[in-house]
Every structure is written in C-alpha cells, then in structure tokens.
Amino acid sequence: QSALTQPASVSASPGQSITISCGGTSSDIGSHNFVSWYQQHPGKAPKLMIFDVGRRPSGVSGRFSGSKSGNTASLTISGLQSDDEAIYYCISYSSASTLGAFGGGTKVTVL
C-alpha cells in the first residue's frame, strides 16, 4: 500500500470545528475521487464516515464533511463533541498500488 500524509494530532474545544488533511499524489487523491475516511475509537473497529471524497453513509452525522483540492483531501468535523474523540484514517484508491493508499491516522482530542 502507498502512504498518505496525515497530521499526527488535532485538538479543539467542544463546539468548534476542525479539519484533518490527507496528503497524497497524482496517482491517488489527485487523480481519483475515491477518498474515504474512517473513525476508530479505542478497542473498536474503524467505521466508515465519508466515501467518494464527500459522501456520507446513512446514519453518519451531517457534522462530518469531506472535500478535496489537488492532491490533498480533507475531513471537517463541525460542532465538535466529546464522542468525536478518536483516531481518523484516510484511504484512497491508487493507480500505483492494487491495495490503495492509506494515511497513518490523526488523533482528534476534544479539549
């Protein structure tokens, strides 16, 4: 799998908004609209939050939104809540790897 670049951590107070970046290349994020985001709480499996850059699965709060510009995708969480404290991973389809490209994860802390 190829590697996408995510910040190690992001923090903010309840009610604020945060944006997590996911940096890729022209082989993955830059050329394909197949970026997904996952939320993982400690001891739990990852949960799909966003797919196809900005689409939300049924049941996921509208406070979560995704976007893309060039080779960088972003996940925005608005109205931050304590339950949003988790690790967030980005994954993208990649024409350079049959296994796609994975971010290393960003730990979100709600202050």
Place this chain on the structure above:
Amino acid sequence: QLQLQESGAGLVRPSETLSLTCAVSGRSVTSGGYSWGWLRQSPGKGLEFIGYTYHSGSFYNPSLRSRVTMSLDRSKNQFTLQMTSVTAADSAVYFCASLYSSGSYYFDYWGQGSLVTVSS
C-alpha cells in the same frame, strides 16, 4: 445490515501458521463489486492492508505475499486468511472488511477484530 465476524486462534506459536475466518451475513461473498479484505493493526499503530480476495482472485501486500493466502468459501459464505511462518512482528488485531471497489473504493463494513498473539 451486513455483519462480519472473525474467528480463529488467538495464540499462535512462532514459525507456525495463523488461520482466521470471517463469517459474512447479509451479503453473498460472490456479490459483484465487492471484495473481501484482511487488515491488521499492531498496538498503537495504524492500519496495514494485508490483501483482499474476490470471486476472480486475490491480491496481497507485497511485503507479506510470500506468506499469505486468502480464499472464499462460497458454501459457508465466509472467507479465510492463512499466514505462514509467523513471528512476534505478526502479533496484532486482525480485521476483516468488505471492500466496495466497483466505480469506487472504500471499506463499508468491518468485523470487530480478532487479537492474535505470536508467542511460545
């Protein structure tokens, strides 16, 4: 609602073979557009994609390819992972997941995870 459930030995001796099964309910493992993947996560680390299998074949992480085999069991609607010659570095939580890869690319459902420890 799709459900995936991993099962297998939680303790494996070094140099032996790790075997895990993922039982799928709510979707056929031969459904078009879907592949069935295995990922793992070492303590405090990120996700590592081991590989995936579907009705026409399998694709493995190059770093593990020589030791990994995945297969579908259509009669039981499940899929399996075998990893040979394990070492302590293979100790991790192993997840099975459904990968939608037809005109898109995302893991829509995950199993709860199965902790595998490699130790004598």
